[in-house]
Amino acid sequence: MSEPGQPTRPRRVLVHVGAPKTGTSYVQDVLYLNREALAKQGILYPAERFDEHFLAALDLMDLHWGGLEAQAVGAWDRLAERIRAWPGTAIVSHEILATASRQQVRRALDSFGDAEVHVVISARDLVRQIPAEWQENVKHRRTIGYGEFLDRVIDPARTGELASWFWGVQEVPDILDRWGGTLPPDRVHVVTVPKPDAPRDLLWQRFTEVLDLGGVDLELETDRTNPSLGVPETVLVQRINQRVNGGVLAGEDYRQFVRELLAHRTLSHRSESPRLGVPDAVRTWAVDLSESWIDELQARKYDVVGSLDELRPDPATGPFVDPDDPDEHAVADAATESIVTLLEEAARLQAIEHRLHGEVAAARDELERSRGRWFRAKQRLVGAAEDNRLAATGLAAYRRLRGSSSRSA
Amino acid sequence: MSSSYEQAARSWVEHLRSGGTTPWSEWITQARQAEVPTGWSVPGAAQLELVRRLGLASRLDGATFARLVDVVLHRSAPGRGLAQQPLSWPEPDGAPRRFGAPPTDPSDVPVDELVRVAVGTLTELLLITPVPPAPSELTRGRFSRGPAFVLAGAPVTTSAVRRELAAAGHAEGGTSPRVVVIAEPFDQSLAQVWSARVQRGAPVRWSGFVERWANRRELPPSADFPALARRWVCEVGADNVHVLVAPHDAAAEVATGLGLAGVGQSGVGPAGRTAKHPEQQPRWRDLSVAGIDLARRVNAVLNVRAAGPDREAAVRGCATVLATVATGPGQLTVPQPFQDWLANRAQQVADDLREGGYAVLGDAVHIVPRSEGVPTGPRRDEVLRVAVEACLHQASATRKAEQR
Numbered sequence: 001m002s003e004p005g006q007p008t009r010p011r012r013v014l015v016h017v018g019a020p021k022t023g024t025s026y027v028q029d030v031l032y033l034n035r036e037a038l039a040k041q042g043i044l045y046p047a048e049r050f051d052e053h054f055l056a057a058l059d060l061m062d063l064h065w066g067g068l069e070a071q072a073v074g075a076w077d078r079l080a081e082r083i084r085a086w087p088g089t090a091i092v093s094h095e096i097l098a099t100a101s102r103q104q105v106r107r108a109l110d111s112f113g114d115a116e117v118h119v120v121i122s123a124r125d126l127v128r129q130i131p132a133e134w135q136e137n138v139k140h141r142r143t144i145g146y147g148e149f150l151d152r153v154i155d156p157a158r159t160g161e162l163a164s165w166f167w168g169v170q171e172v173p174d175i176l177d178r179w180g181g182t183l184p185p186d187r188v189h190v191v192t193v194p195k196p197d198a199p200r201d202l203l204w205q206r207f208t209e210v211l212d213l214g215g216v217d218l219e220l221e222t223d224r225t226n227p228s229l230g231v232p233e234t235v236l237v238q239r240i241n242q243r244v245n246g247g248v249l250a251g252e253d254y255r256q257f258v259r260e261l262l263a264h265r266t267l268s269h270r271s272e273s274p275r276l277g278v279p280d281a282v283r284t285w286a287v288d289l290s291e292s293w294i295d296e297l298q299a300r301k302y303d304v305v306g307s308l309d310e311l312r313p314d315p316a317t318g319p320f321v322d323p324d325d326p327d328e329h330a331v332a333d334a335a336t337e338s339i340v341t342l343l344e345e346a347a348r349l350q351a352i353e354h355r356l357h358g359e360v361a362a363a364r365d366e367l368e369r370s371r372g373r374w375f376r377a378k379q380r381l382v383g384a385a386e387d388n389r390l391a392a393t394g395l396a397a398y399r400r401l402r403g404s405s406s407r408s409a
Numbered sequence: 410m411s412s413s414y415e416q417a418a419r420s421w422v423e424h425l426r427s428g429g430t431t432p433w434s435e436w437i438t439q440a441r442q443a444e445v446p447t448g449w450s451v452p453g454a455a456q457l458e459l460v461r462r463l464g465l466a467s468r469l470d471g472a473t474f475a476r477l478v479d480v481v482l483h484r485s486a487p488g489r490g491l492a493q494q495p496l497s498w499p500e501p502d503g504a505p506r507r508f509g510a511p512p513t514d515p516s517d518v519p520v521d522e523l524v525r526v527a528v529g530t531l532t533e534l535l536l537i538t539p540v541p542p543a544p545s546e547l548t549r550g551r552f553s554r555g556p557a558f559v560l561a562g563a564p565v566t567t568s569a570v571r572r573e574l575a576a577a578g579h580a581e582g583g584t585s586p587r588v589v590v591i592a593e594p595f596d597q598s599l600a601q602v603w604s605a606r607v608q609r610g611a612p613v614r615w616s617g618f619v620e621r622w623a624n625r626r627e628l629p630p631s632a633d634f635p636a637l638a639r640r641w642v643c644e645v646g647a648d649n650v651h652v653l654v655a656p657h658d659a660a661a662e663v664a665t666g667l668g669l670a671g672v673g674q675s676g677v678g679p680a681g682r683t684a685k686h687p688e689q690q691p692r693w694r695d696l697s698v699a700g701i702d703l704a705r706r707v708n709a710v711l712n713v714r715a716a717g718p719d720r721e722a723a724v725r726g727c728a729t730v731l732a733t734v735a736t737g738p739g740q741l742t743v744p745q746p747f748q749d750w751l752a753n754r755a756q757q758v759a760d761d762l763r764e765g766g767y768a769v770l771g772d773a774v775h776i777v778p779r780s781e782g783v784p785t786g787p788r789r790d791e792v793l794r795v796a797v798e799a800c801l802h803q804a805s806a807t808r809k810a811e812q813r
Contacts (some may be wrong), residue, residue, distance in 0.1 A: 061489030062713050063528065064612070069713035101485035101493045102450045158510060159519075164492045167510070174509035183447065247621030296508070 011115040012089045013109070014211055017179050018098030018170055021132040022122035022193050023203050027211075028093050029222035030051065030204075039215045042088030046079055053079070053094040061104050063096070067253035080111035091211055098175045099168035106177050108253045117187065120210055122203075123172045125287040127313035131276030132191035132324075133166055135229055139259050141245055143380075145238075146323040150282055170347075173296045185301045192306030194312065206305045227264060231321045232275025234332035236338065237263055238323075238332075240383045259343070265332060266341045274321040287313050293296070410772045414498045418451040419443040421496075425457060426478045428471060430464045432458070433496055433515045452482045457529070458515035459797075462523065464808050469805060477804035481535050486793040487526040487532070487710045494518070515636030520789045527796035528703065529726070532710040533757035534803040536719065536812045540726030557583025558667050561637045562591035563598040564605040566659055568691040579669045588641040589663050590634050590652045592762065592782070595755035596742040596778040598632040604701045605631075605693045610724040612709035615786055617704065619743045628758075633760035634776075638788050647767045654762075654771030683807035699795045700735025702787035704728065726803075734798040742783040751778060 004268070031038065031045040047053060055072040056079040058065055092114075098121070100108065105371065134149045144162070151165045167174070172190070180188035180324055189210045194202045208214055230236070240258055250310055278286065283304040294308045381398075384391035420443035433454075458476050467474050484494055492510035520791045531685050542805040549555075559581060560567045570591065571581055593601070603618045612623075622629060630636070634652060638715045641650045663669075696704065706728050759773040 026770040046605050058713055062484070062710055064488055064709050066711055067712075070716070099492075101453070102482070103452075104487045106450075156511065159491070161489050162493070164510070165489060168492050171508055173550075177508065246617070247624050345548075 007111060011113075012118065013083055013112045013115045013116045014089065014091045014096070014120055015179070016091065016093035016120040016122070016211070017100070017175060018095035018121055018169055019129070019175070020095040020098075020174070021129060022095075022134060022191075023126045023207070024093065024095045024122065026204070026222060027122075027207050030218060030220055031091060031093065031211075033222060034216070036215055037218065038213075043213070043216065044083065044086040044088065044090040046082040046086075046090060054093055054096070055098075056092070057094045057096045060108055061096070061100055063121075066255075068251075076108070076111065079245060080108075083115070084111075084113045089212060096171065097179075098170075099165065100178065102178055102181075109182070117183060118181060118189060119176065120189045120191060121172060121175060121179075122191040122193060123311055124209070125292050125311050125313045127278055127283055128193075129170055130282070130286065130403060131202065131230060133170065134251055135276060135285045137162070137236050137265050138234050138241065139229075141241050143238055143241045143245065146276075150278070154282065154285055163177060171293075176261075176300070176302065178299075180302070182403055186303055188300075188302040190207055190297060190302050190304045190306075190308070192304065192308065192310040194306065210280060210303075210305045213215050227268035228275070229267050230270055231276055231323050232273050232326055233263075233267035233270055233334045234276065235326045235331050236267065236334045241363070257345070261339050261341060261345060269335070270334060273330060273334075274318075275325065277318075277320050278317065279322075280316070283313060283316060289294050413500070414496075415445050415449075415451060416443050417441050417498075418496055419445045419449065421459065422452065422482070425460045425464060426466050426475050428467065428474055430461050432461070433588060437499065441725055447595045453485060453526075454496050454513050454515040454789045455486060455491070455494065455518045456482055457496070458518045459526045461515070462793075462797055463800060467801055469801060469808075473804055473808040476808060477530075477534075477800065480537075480804070481526065481530045481800075484529055486522065487529040487713075488690075490525045491522050492521070494626075500502050502675050520793050524703075524706065524789065524793050524796055527793065527800055528710055529704075529705045530705050530800050531730075531796060531803060532714060532723070532734075534800065535711075535723040535726045536715055536806050538726070538803070538807040539722035540729050541721070541722075542725065549580035553580065553583065555579055555583075556667055556669060557586035558669075559586045559588045560591065560642070560663065561588060561641065562631060562634060563593045563697050564602040564631050565601040565691075565693045566591050566593055568605075568632075568693040569661045569695060570663050572691040574664060577664070577669065579667075584643060586649070587667060588638075588645060589651065589666060590637050590641070591659055591772075592634040592652050592654045592758075592776055593662070594710065594778045595632065595657055595758060595776050596751055596780065596783075597599060598634075599629065599743065599751075600698070600741045601693070602629040602632050604696055604776040606695055607701050607708065608696075608724070608728045610711070610720065611706050612705050612712060614705065615698075615741070616744050619747050621808075623743075623747045628754065633757055635765060638762070638765050640768055641764070642767060650767040651701070652762055652765070652767060652769045652773075654769060654773055655775040656771065662770075689727075690732070694732040695736060696728070696731050697735045697791075697795070698739040698741045698784070698787045699791040702792050703735065703795050703799065704731055705793075727799075730799050730803050730806075731795070734802055735795040740783045741787075742780040742785055744785045748780050751780070764784060768790060 010299060016024070016027070029050065032047050032050045035045040035047060049222055051068075052075065055068070055075040057063070057076075059075040059077075063069065067334055079092065083092070097108075126146075130150070130153065132144075133153075134144075137149065152160055153166050155163060158167055169175075176188055176190070181390070189205075191206045191210055194206075204220070230357075239260065241264075242277050244254065244258070279371040290311055290313055294311055297304070297308055381391060381395055385395040421433060422433075423443060424431060424436065443612055460481050461475065461483070464474070469477065494510045495512045497512045497514045543648035555578070558579075560571055574581070592598070599622070603613070606613060606618070610737055627633065628636070638650050638652055649694065651666060653659070653662060653666065662783075704727050708724065711723050714720075715723055742748070755777040760778045762769050762773045762776070
């Protein structure tokens with residue numbers, strides 16, 4: 001921090017509310033890994049564990065999440081308490097905050113006390129977001145096909161949980177209406193995600209600007225990302241879901257083996273596979289919708305970091321590859337690679353198990369040696385008492401003399 | 410300056426809060442004006458429709474009802490579901506907004522969404538007014554001379570029988586007991602295991618519960634009657650183990666079999682569920698199917714709202730409220746995809762019992778369910794009805810607690 005007790009600016013809270021698949025995992029990881037360096041510059045990223053803001057968001061919105069919610073009880077209030085006690089700038093970031101209702105937003109904003117609140121959203125064009133959301137659904141155990149997913153998303157009635165969630169985290173004008181409706185427009189910041197051919201660090205530069213991180217020397221290498229999958233890889237995970245849902249694989253095991261080991265650390269490296277896209281009809285619909293968003297966001301005069309033009313989808317660069325009718329050879333190839341990965345993991349875990357067995361046996365031997373003859377004699381007496389009435393009488397007499405606490409001898 | 414939409418909505422909220430029940434579609438046919446406070450936003454259609462449904466069913470006084478309405482409107486619906494929908498509005502000028510969830514007539518809000526709001530409200534009320542622990546069950550004295558016995562089997566039935574016997578002075582336990590395994594039809598037994606799990610705080614759905622067991626080799630311990638009987642045969646010998654199949658009046662039949670005096674038949678239901686001493690409730694309440702489903706929804710919200718003793722008190726409170734407004738028994742069998750599994754496993758259970766070498770009272774064939782025409786899951790409209798009743802009941806309890 002610059003000078004204890006003398007903040008250089010009023011208390012500020014920057015609330016980054018999404019959207020998913022816009023570099024949020026990377027931003028959160030950089031902030032978490034550098035939280036001590038940030039604190040020295042007067043910027044608080046209040047987190048003792050990397051998913052603390054996720055838990056706080058679950059708490060704020062009363063959301064259950066495969067059992068993780070039990071760790072979230074009271075998490076928002078704890079987060080807000082630390083922010084209220086901080087004299088400088090504080091940053092909150094999680095993409096599921098985008099779905100908060102007006103009451104939940106009000107509770108969140110009120111919890112920051114008299115701080116100057118800024119709302120930040122990072123936004124990417126819809127034609128890249130739609131398939132990314134389907135992929136996220138698949139990585140969260142859903143088995144829905146892509147065509148059905150698209151039908152539900154583009155249905156204007158938005159009936160059903162899936163469509164509600166999609167629009168809750170992706171409809172930028174509505175998210176900012178809920179989160180920023182009571183704020184002056186210059187405290188609402190839209191960070192647009194650059195096009196694929198832009199310099200790799202451009203998005204981070206934009207985050208640096210909006211989160212005011214320019215003066216801080218940050219470690220930018222992280223290992224926690226949320227990489228995307230190709231079409232056959234996503235189909236494979238979808239098929240795995242069909243087999244492991246319904247009690248076969250518990251939530252924690254699914255997270256460890258399917259999402260992390262297979263999806264993130266194995267299948268996402270298969271970069272030669274065709275990428276997910278959208279059919280032409282959906283692209284046309286998404287382009288029209290994007291134009292209405294761009295007009296609306298321009299009219300609201302928010303602070304835009306980047307360009308709203310980047311929310312306009314690009315023309316298709318290749319044919320649409322339908323995940324509902326995949327190349328089975330490619331899916332089988334991804335499955336073979338997954339089996340190899342799982343065999344390697346099984347061998348690694350087995351080696352750990354053998355080592356632990358050895359350590360337990362050695363510890364038991366050592367314990368046995370340290371107990372001495374008297375203990376071994378008592379052990380023999382206890383064993384004999386099970387069959388021998390005389391030994392049982394002797395043991396009972398011994399226990400009476402010694403007192404009840406000796407029963408475990 | 411507030412729009413005509415906000416003024417109409419505000420006036421409707423005030424109307425509902427005072428106990429009015431006029432639907433929104435009728436309300437907006439007349440010019441309604443109200444002062445709209447700065448910063449006020451229109452609650453979601455589901456919240457407001459639930460308030461109207463509560464008003465239709467309410468017997469609460471005005472102040473208690475208004476307090477309940479404040480709880481409903483204070484928090485949005487928990488968990489996942491539809492986004493908060495604005496109210497439908499006929500005029501394009503002053504319409505809610507161009508983006509976001511589509512507006513709706515509150516009368517058209519799906520039942521599931523009303524249940525979701527009601528579950529949030531009930532959870533809030535349970536956390537505001539915790540229920541004290543129930544009196545502990547009658548324990549057997551060290552020098553008790555009564556016949557030693559143990560009950561095993563489907564948890565809700567055994568719990569009710571245990572309580573009924575305890576009310577007549579017969580506490581379970583003792584050395585070298587005689588053991589009665591109460592074997593209900595297999596789907597009812599599974600439903601009772603589900604009920605007990607939910608009453609312990611689990612958020613599991615009926616369909617998910619069934620699917621999990623259908624994917625396992627073993628059965629839930631308290632529904633695996635042959636395994637229960639085998640275990641007790643090892644402990645006390647086959648002569649002291651009796652399996653009672655699908656008893657009509659479980660408490661009376663158990664009492665007769667064990668030679669226990671003072672357990673009357675009058676007023677005792679199929680599982681001996683009438684409370685003679687209300688302060689001593691069965692450990693597992695005999696809740697209706699809708700009641701169990703509502704409780705598991707409350708448990709899901711409690712997972713993120715409370716921990717430790719607060720959570721335990723709320724789970725207990727939920728069962729207590731539902732035992733008042735949602736008592737069983739209700740028919741329930743497994744969803745269609747699992748009915749073959751159910752029939753096969755039930756048949757296996759029946760065969761194993763016949764060959765167990767212990768006394769089986771009744772025909773083991775009754776363990777095999779007859780699923781035709783039996784509901785395979787909770788009915789949503791019934792869950793909503795129970796949720797409304799539970800909210801009203803708990804709102805009254807909360808008000809009384811606040812006035813103390």
